[in-house]
Amino acid sequence: MSLGTGYDQQGCYLARALEVVGERWTLLIVRDCFYGVRRFTDLREHLDISRAVLTARLDTLMTAGVLRREVSDGHPEYVLTEAGRALWPVVYLLTKWGEQYTSGPHPARVYSHADCDTDVDDVGHCASCGYTPDPADLIVRPGSGPNAMRRDDRVARALAEPHRILTPLEISS
Amino acid sequence: MSLGTGYDQQGCYLARALEVVGERWTLLIVRDCFYGVRRFTDLREHLDISRAVLTARLDTLMTAGVLRREVSDGHPEYVLTEAGRALWPVVYLLTKWGEQYTSGPHPARVYSHADCDTDVDDVGHCASCGYTPDPADLIVRPGSGPNAMRRDDRVARALAEPHRILTPLEISS
DNA sequence: AGCGTTGGTCTGATGAACAGACTGGGTGTG
DNA sequence: CACACCCAGTCTGTTCATCAGACCAACGCT
Numbered sequence: 289m290s291l292g293t294g295y296d297q298q299g300c301y302l303a304r305a306l307e308v309v310g311e312r313w314t315l316l317i318v319r320d321c322f323y324g325v326r327r328f329t330d331l332r333e334h335l336d337i338s339r340a341v342l343t344a345r346l347d348t349l350m351t352a353g354v355l356r357r358e359v360s361d362g363h364p365e366y367v368l369t370e371a372g373r374a375l376w377p378v379v380y381l382l383t384k385w386g387e388q389y390t391s392g393p394h395p396a397r398v399y400s401h402a403d404c405d406t407d408v409d410d411v412g413h414c415a416s417c418g419y420t421p422d423p424a425d426l427i428v429r430p431g432s433g434p435n436a437m438r439r440d441d442r443v444a445r446a447l448a449e450p451h452r453i454l455t456p457l458e459i460s461s
Numbered sequence: 462m463s464l465g466t467g468y469d470q471q472g473c474y475l476a477r478a479l480e481v482v483g484e485r486w487t488l489l490i491v492r493d494c495f496y497g498v499r500r501f502t503d504l505r506e507h508l509d510i511s512r513a514v515l516t517a518r519l520d521t522l523m524t525a526g527v528l529r530r531e532v533s534d535g536h537p538e539y540v541l542t543e544a545g546r547a548l549w550p551v552v553y554l555l556t557k558w559g560e561q562y563t564s565g566p567h568p569a570r571v572y573s574h575a576d577c578d579t580d581v582d583d584v585g586h587c588a589s590c591g592y593t594p595d596p597a598d599l600i601v602r603p604g605s606g607p608n609a610m611r612r613d614d615r616v617a618r619a620l621a622e623p624h625r626i627l628t629p630l631e632i633s634s
Numbered sequence: 635a636g637c638g639t640t641g642g643t644c645t646g647a648t649g650a651a652c653a654g655a656c657t658g659g660g661t662g663t664g
Numbered sequence: 665c666a667c668a669c670c671c672a673g674t675c676t677g678t679t680c681a682t683c684a685g686a687c688c689a690a691c692g693c694t
Binding site: 299302306309313353377378379383385386389411 | 468477481508547548612
């Protein structure tokens with residue numbers, strides 16, 4: 289996509305957005321970045337995605353301005369830009385939609401507002417504070433349902449602990 | 462997808478949601494359904510999608526419970542179910558994201574609350590009523606920017622008039 | 635110098651999407 | 665009735681994307 293084979297409706301911004309985040313794997317990569325995954329190998333291992341495709345996706349996300357590549361102590365890290373962080377509501381709502389409308393009522397992960405320790409609702413609103421917190425002010429933790437923690441890789445194990453969104457995840461080597 | 466080649470992370474509801482609405486064309490089809498497009502040929506013509514792929518997508522959307530097929534006066538019509546209508550916030554937010562973060566600041570379409578005639582904001586909220594209206598209570602109209610109305614098919618012409626979302630679109634033959 | 639880890643690229647096989655031809659049922663029209 | 669036309673698909677051969685897995689270069693460690 290994005291090379292002329294895209295949705296050819298230049299007037300429509302939904303089509304434009306989908307050229308960036310509508311390809312296979314892309315939104316899952318973005319979600320992992322929100323969870324604090326930043327390294328090539330960690331993304332690859334957690335998503336079970338081929339190296340070539342991951343490289344391609346990171347490239348389109350970078351040229352679209354969703355991710356930025358930062359080299360810290362020799363290793364590249366992929367971090368969300370402003371445009372990338374603006375995708376949080378989309379990721380959150382789609383996850384909630386999947387929870388409600390694809391079989392199984394047990395949330396795989398629960399999100400709470402760090403400032404007041406209240407779980408946010410289906411649209412990301414914090415009832416006790418009366419507003420919708422930034423993703424950076426949310427804590428993810430695994431839910432209690434049987435669907436929690438199906439995978440068992442280094443990233444999934446790190447996410448077994450409550451973790452603040454948008455902060456780097458500590459991944460055991 | 463959905464035939465075993467899907468994202469193989471059963472614990473994650475985002476992945477589940479993407480198996481339904483994450484394929485190429487799917488969300489554009491859903492958006493057109495919100496706009497009141499209901500017939501095979503109209504979808505095909507407006508989206509410039511191949512017949513085979515449109516058939517496949519309608520099938521997965523129906524088995525996922527997003528669309529329902531209703532035969533009225535001999536012709537099948539595809540209408541959004543409850544689960545399908547629940548996708549409105551996702552469609553709306555992604556469109557707004559595309560507007561903000563892919564070049565070009567001119568909204569292709571503008572959405573207003575039918576009850577009070579106020580344009581809704583970037584998260585779909587109506588400032589004068591103080592809540593977020595249902596999609597069925599919104600009116601779409603083309604924006605004034607240069608990006609409005611690039612296409613010129615029967616559906617695009619019908620959408621040149623202000624139109625209430627989720628009501629069938631009158632398409633000239 | 636040799637080995638492991640990280641972050642990739644390259645290659646051949648498989649699967650999905652595309653354009654365009656074809657089909658089959660219903661609907662007017664002469 | 666015969667005929668054309670429209671609508672909603674299916675079928676086919678080609679092109680393009682994805683996949684698994686091999687390969688490779690840079691760096692660090694011992």
